[in-house]
Amino acid sequence: MRDEKLSLKLGRSLLPNLNVLLKDSPGKRVLLLGNEAIARGILEAGIGIVTTYPGTPASEIGDSISAIARDAGIYMEYSTNEIVAVEVAGGAANCGVRALAAMKHVGLNVASDFVMTLAYAGVRGGFVIVTADDPECYSSQNEQDNRFYALLSNLPCLEPSDSQEAKDMTISAIEISEKLELPVLLRTTTRVSHTRGPVTYGRLVKPNLKGEFIKDVKRLVMVPANSRPKHPVLLRSVEKAKEISESSPYNRVVREAKDREFGIISSSSAYNYMVEAADLLGLNVGILKLGMTHPLPEKMIAKFLRKYEKIVVVEELEPYLEMQIKAIAKDYASDVDVYGKMSKQYFPREGELSTRMVAMGLAKITSRELPVNFGKVDEKFAEVARTLPARPPILCAGCPHRASLYVMKKVAGEEAVYSTDIGCYALGCAPPLRAGDMMTCMGASIGTTEGISKVIGENTFAIIGDSTFFHAGIPGLINAVYNNHKVIVAVLDNLATAMTGHQPHPGTGMTGMHTPSERILIEKVAEGCGVKYVRVVDPFKIKEAEAVLKEALARSGPSVIVFRAPCALMVVREKRRKGAEVVVCKITDKCTNCLACVKLLGCPALIVEDGKVEINEALCVACGLCVSVCPCNAIECAEMD
Amino acid sequence: MKEFNIVLAGVGGQGILLAAEVLGTAAIKEGLNVRVSELHGMAQRGGAVVSNVRIGEKVLAATVLEGHADVLLGFEPLETLRSLKFASEKALVIMSDEKIPPTELAAKMMKYPSMEEIVEKIHRFTKDVIIVEAAKLAKKAGNILAQNIVLIGALAATEKMPVKTESVMEALRELVPPKHLDINVKAFKLGYECVKKGKTKF
Numbered sequence: 001m002r003d004e005k006l007s008l009k010l011g012r013s014l015l016p017n018l019n020v021l022l023k024d025s026p027g028k029r030v031l032l033l034g035n036e037a038i039a040r041g042i043l044e045a046g047i048g049i050v051t052t053y054p055g056t057p058a059s060e061i062g063d064s065i066s067a068i069a070r071d072a073g074i075y076m077e078y079s080t081n082e083i084v085a086v087e088v089a090g091g092a093a094n095c096g097v098r099a100l101a102a103m104k105h106v107g108l109n110v111a112s113d114f115v116m117t118l119a120y121a122g123v124r125g126g127f128v129i130v131t132a133d134d135p136e137c138y139s140s141q142n143e144q145d146n147r148f149y150a151l152l153s154n155l156p157c158l159e160p161s162d163s164q165e166a167k168d169m170t171i172s173a174i175e176i177s178e179k180l181e182l183p184v185l186l187r188t189t190t191r192v193s194h195t196r197g198p199v200t201y202g203r204l205v206k207p208n209l210k211g212e213f214i215k216d217v218k219r220l221v222m223v224p225a226n227s228r229p230k231h232p233v234l235l236r237s238v239e240k241a242k243e244i245s246e247s248s249p250y251n252r253v254v255r256e257a258k259d260r261e262f263g264i265i266s267s268s269s270a271y272n273y274m275v276e277a278a279d280l281l282g283l284n285v286g287i288l289k290l291g292m293t294h295p296l297p298e299k300m301i302a303k304f305l306r307k308y309e310k311i312v313v314v315e316e317l318e319p320y321l322e323m324q325i326k327a328i329a330k331d332y333a334s335d336v337d338v339y340g341k342m343s344k345q346y347f348p349r350e351g352e353l354s355t356r357m358v359a360m361g362l363a364k365i366t367s368r369e370l371p372v373n374f375g376k377v378d379e380k381f382a383e384v385a386r387t388l389p390a391r392p393p394i395l396c397a398g399c400p401h402r403a404s405l406y407v408m409k410k411v412a413g414e415e416a417v418y419s420t421d422i423g424c425y426a427l428g429c430a431p432p433l434r435a436g437d438m439m440t441c442m443g444a445s446i447g448t449t450e451g452i453s454k455v456i457g458e459n460t461f462a463i464i465g466d467s468t469f470f471h472a473g474i475p476g477l478i479n480a481v482y483n484n485h486k487v488i489v490a491v492l493d494n495l496a497t498a499m500t501g502h503q504p505h506p507g508t509g510m511t512g513m514h515t516p517s518e519r520i521l522i523e524k525v526a527e528g529c530g531v532k533y534v535r536v537v538d539p540f541k542i543k544e545a546e547a548v549l550k551e552a553l554a555r556s557g558p559s560v561i562v563f564r565a566p567c568a569l570m571v572v573r574e575k576r577r578k579g580a581e582v583v584v585c586k587i588t589d590k591c592t593n594c595l596a597c598v599k600l601l602g603c604p605a606l607i608v609e610d611g612k613v614e615i616n617e618a619l620c621v622a623c624g625l626c627v628s629v630c631p632c633n634a635i636e637c638a639e640m641d
Numbered sequence: 642m643k644e645f646n647i648v649l650a651g652v653g654g655q656g657i658l659l660a661a662e663v664l665g666t667a668a669i670k671e672g673l674n675v676r677v678s679e680l681h682g683m684a685q686r687g688g689a690v691v692s693n694v695r696i697g698e699k700v701l702a703a704t705v706l707e708g709h710a711d712v713l714l715g716f717e718p719l720e721t722l723r724s725l726k727f728a729s730e731k732a733l734v735i736m737s738d739e740k741i742p743p744t745e746l747a748a749k750m751m752k753y754p755s756m757e758e759i760v761e762k763i764h765r766f767t768k769d770v771i772i773v774e775a776a777k778l779a780k781k782a783g784n785i786l787a788q789n790i791v792l793i794g795a796l797a798a799t800e801k802m803p804v805k806t807e808s809v810m811e812a813l814r815e816l817v818p819p820k821h822l823d824i825n826v827k828a829f830k831l832g833y834e835c836v837k838k839g840k841t842k843f
Binding site for chain 2: 020029030031033056057059060138139161162191194195196197198269271272273275276279280354355356372374377378380381383384385387388389390391392393394395396424427431432499501595598599602603604606607608609610611616618619
């Protein structure tokens, strides 16, 4: 296998220098990403244990802590998946240690089974669950609004709008959690997690990692007889949480208006757009900013509603606040009009908001003229945009997934069905590879492939990455074996959780604490699950991979093929770090410009200038895949000789 | 300063996020309020990447309003065009001439537009355009990856630079690994000089 040892050294040296987070200099003002600010909050809250499964936009919380965990005296791990992450952190929190588990929004779906019932059992040490939502689906399969998890689970929820609040609320969430003996949700969005803003430091608090498990069956063993009486206890806690919400510094009237016509209620990033939009329109309005959004401060909102004739609710995604504010209005201020996105849509319910969208909605509600003629800008830009070629995210030059997907398609063709999964390889659904016919959530490739195979009888592939396989692939694989589904599970093992920043996973031999650990090999797991045909191939050795695929297709039951080669980005960075030269492929005179390489692979390093194929030397990493597919033997690669 | 907006546009892997962080950190060093928006994850893989740097006392939102950017820092010509809707009528566009053809062009046998066509389109939004041979200068500084700092240097040579050069240097010392600092400082100087000496195209 090429460079397999790379994974052991992998990535950890790639982490940025985050020692700035470790400085105990209260009052110091620094520029931090929302996620880094949460990491600083972890240090100021004395949190002892941090768990995560990487996922955009949450990844940098875990990565920042991983980089400094040893120096900070924190235990950090990249757990196998999100439910394991909350279980590990929740177990420790029940021994009195302060804990935090971070994940992306859809990660909370995975973790929710544990979280919903942990809400009944409660915690002794503070426990914060960070959910990073992704309006606009920048890096996600959906844009669900996880504030509804707070309503569903009855857990308190804090929503920061900037980096400073992200840090402060991490500390407050721990305090609230300990006061109520409940886990607390900290809900960010992409724009909060991935925006840098000024943060003023507070004092560092030494983390405590020494816990004590107090046996208490009635509290901790959620059999029906114990969970039934815990439900009213949880509901009483919500009432206590409401009192906290009423006096929370994060829920406050930030602007009073002399004019009693309009009052605006908002939270998170939407608040930022709203304030700028209101100023752009020159509105004289009252503004209530909400930071603790579950439970809502009913009395505070009622008082605000009574002050104004018309209330505008500005929030991203679902009308989570609006629904509840309308219910509060019914009880306390029945003559107030509430504008938002429910009865009439002034703001979109899908996608990310912007200052422009909020300004347009506010202008309509308040019957103002917009001071900017956006229509004119749009018109002018439409002409430029019309001829602009798209530039969607693509597989990098040298990506081993390109080779794996290419050879699968070569052997099984267009007729076969390719169910793909969450990871870089999902980008292979685009032309020219078009190897991705269905994709929903982590691990779903395997299960869906089994159903498809059962009813269509054609060749079916499950395409799943290494980290995703460990995360959620194994139950599906056992199902395939036990029920004898004729599927090929192609595990695209690039030796890292690549998409989110090359975090380690159980197959890499490294932990979040930077300690080596024995690698768990995917082929061994597959054999252990009872798969009879398991092979490991190098995707760049096209002929060998083809032979293995043909064998697998001829079988009547499930098979597993591990396509193993390290992520191209890791290989290149490692070379650069060592100061080694990155060689590139060369096109020789034999080239007939048949464009086979361009049309088959869609590699960004293959460009066409004046009808001639050329290599973009800044991008080529000499993977040699184009050498293998060129029908004229016109491409040379020094690396392969 | 009421409000100053910079839009940085290019292709994933061009060092756009570092450039934005350098500008943001420099602003923090001067005690200014700032927001820097970033894009991570899937969106980064060779796709179009846009980052915003917003400086000003009242700035809250992470993103620039259409037609309100004071500076458009283009790392790649086509991506500069893609972000033109953010440029104000008085915006300064500083653009690298380094072309990265999108794969769609090769697949559809389309030509990358000429520099004249690109500049003509920019002129529909603003007349203030500086084109910098950022890749060439970065290579001269010692590493093609330093294009981002070349562009910051070019911006520093104009009236539109919102922060002081000393603050940028301080930010670079903080953010760049020591062994790469010299190359980055050199890249900054080459970008600065090329604009000062008028050695820009067009």
